Structures are given as structure tokens and as C-alpha cells.
Amino acid sequence: SQQGEEDPQALSIQEGENATMNCSYKTSINNLQWYRQNSGRGLVHLILIRSNEREKHSGRLRVTLDTSKKSSSLLITASRAADTASYFCATPGKEYGNKLVFGAGTILRVKS
Amino acid sequence: NAGVTQTPKFRVLKTGQSMTLLCAQDMNHEYMYWYRQDPGMGLRLIHYSVGEGTTAKGEVPDGYNVSRLKKQNFLLGLESAAPSQTSVYFCASSYSRRGYLNNSYNEQFFGPGTRLTVL
Structure with a gap:
């Protein structure tokens, strides 16, 4: 079973606009991670936010975490065509010794 | 450093055939994983x-079966392939931290994937 679920499933925006993706999870966690996957490639780690953090920044990325709502959001500011990819949230899966469990992902398309 | 590599990149099998996917990492990571997408x-x-x-x-x-005979390699085996195993397979690795709960903070490094089709 999947721990995290992303929303929306797909998002299409113009270059320069901001993109926001959301992730909801079911059980308590100590951290949540976001990954990017370009078409036909493996996943690349973007950012990790701990359960005692509410917000974290990395370049044009901003991640928030609301443990009371069991949700996280990933904001990409001033998007570029190169940001076109699938984005996944991942949380520790207690059933598998805290290994990461991934959601189904959000497909982001940035039009130039 | 090559990071995480996977062999082969593509494969087509007939139902009932067997094969082994190889994953190799050169980062001295303790943890390795196999996923399907x-x-x-x-x-x-x-x-x-x-x-x-x-x-x-x-x-x-x-x-599926797996073996980790060497730290740098993680093999995934399909003894009798079925069409339901048609998928893209990814290998990943991560370093270890001390403490059971601390291992959940591991960033995972992924290989490029193997696209497997079972006819």
C-alpha cells in the first residue's frame, strides 16, 4: 500500500509560473522526501524535511510540512522548461523497516 | 564515480523464461533496494x-529473488517470468546511519532503470 499520495496527478503551466504539488500521507512520520524523475531516467533526490520542520528551501524549491494534517507541499518558483518531470513524495514505511515508500507522483509539464 | 548502474537497460522475455538484473554501486553504500514502477x-x-x-x-x-553476495552488487532474479512482471525496474542505494530510526533519513540514489517486457 502507498503511504504518500500526490495531488494533482498532472499539472501544466507556462514557463515562469509557479508550480505547487501536494502530498498526503497516512501515518506519523519523522521525515518526508521529494524526488524528481525526468522521462526515462531514475529518480533524483530533491529535498528532505524533518517532522519538526515546517518549511525548508533549496534554490527555487520550497517545501512545507503540516504534520497535523499529514500533508506536504512542494513549490517550484519561476518554473523552467527543464523542470518538466514527475515529482514524487516519499515517506518511511514502517512495514518495511523504515524504508522509503513512494506515492504515485505528479506529472509536471512546463510549456515554453 | 558511476553512481548506481543497472544491466541490462532493456529486455524482452517470453513467459516462463528466467533472467537476472544486475545493480552495481560504487559509493560504498550499505543499503540497496529494488523497485518496480x-x-x-x-x-x-x-x-x-x-x-x-x-x-x-x-x-x-x-x-522475485535477490542476492547480495558483494557489498557493491545487488541482483534481482526472475525464475519464471510472467506478463504481470512487465515493468520498469529501478535499483537504488543509500548509506546507513547509526540507529534503527535514523535509517529512515537516508537519501536514496537511483540507477537509470531496466525496461522489461514479458510476452
Whole structure:
């Protein structure tokens, strides 16, 4: 079973606009991670936010975490065509010794 | 450094055939994982290993076997392939931290994937 679920499933925006993706999870966690996957490639780690953090920044990325709502959001500011990819949230899966469990992902398309 | 590599990149099998997917990492990571990715399903964990000589089942282990004879290699075997195993397979690795709960903070490094079709 999947721990995290992303929303929306797909998002299409113009270059320069901001993109926001959301992730909801079911059980308590100590951290949540976001990954990017370009078409036909493996996943690349973007950012990790701990359960005692509410917000974290990395370049044009901003991640928030609301443990009371069991949700996280990933904001990409001033998007570029190169940001076109699938984005996944991942949380520790207690059933598998805290290994990461991934959601189904959000497909982001940035039009130039 | 090559990071995480996977062999082969593509493969077509007939039902009932067997094959082995090879994953290699040169980062001296303790932990290695095998996932499968299907449309609309995200990534699902098949098996994982926390060190040389150890393996454990993940979310969808049926029909697969694994071995970790060397720290840098993690093999995924399909003894009798079925069409339901048509998928893209990803290997990943991560370093270990001290303490059981601390291991959940591991960033995972992924290989480029193997696209497998079973006819």
C-alpha cells in the first residue's frame, strides 16, 4: 500500500509560473522526501524535511510540512522548461523497516 | 564515480523464461533496494538489503529473488517470468546511519532503470 499520495496527478503551466504539488500521507512520520524523475531516467533526490520542520528551501524549491494534517507541499518558483518531470513524495514505511515508500507522483509539464 | 548502474537497460522475455538484473554501486553504500514502477502506481519496493549477505522482502516480493553476495552488487532474479512482471525496474542505494530510526533519513540514489517486457 502507498503511504504518500500526490495531488494533482498532472499539472501544466507556462514557463515562469509557479508550480505547487501536494502530498498526503497516512501515518506519523519523522521525515518526508521529494524526488524528481525526468522521462526515462531514475529518480533524483530533491529535498528532505524533518517532522519538526515546517518549511525548508533549496534554490527555487520550497517545501512545507503540516504534520497535523499529514500533508506536504512542494513549490517550484519561476518554473523552467527543464523542470518538466514527475515529482514524487516519499515517506518511511514502517512495514518495511523504515524504508522509503513512494506515492504515485505528479506529472509536471512546463510549456515554453 | 558511476553512481548506481543497472544491466541490462532493456529486455524482452517470453513467459516462463528466467533472467537476472544486475545493480552495481560504487559509493560504498550499505543499503540497496529494488523497485518496480508501473503506470499510475508509483514505485513499489520489491526487496532490499541492509548489508552484504542480507536481504529482506518489500511490498511486492512474489515472483522475485535477490542476492547480495558483494557489498557493491545487488541482483534481482526472475525464475519464471510472467506478463504481470512487465515493468520498469529501478535499483537504488543509500548509506546507513547509526540507529534503527535514523535509517529512515537516508537519501536514496537511483540507477537509470531496466525496461522489461514479458510476452
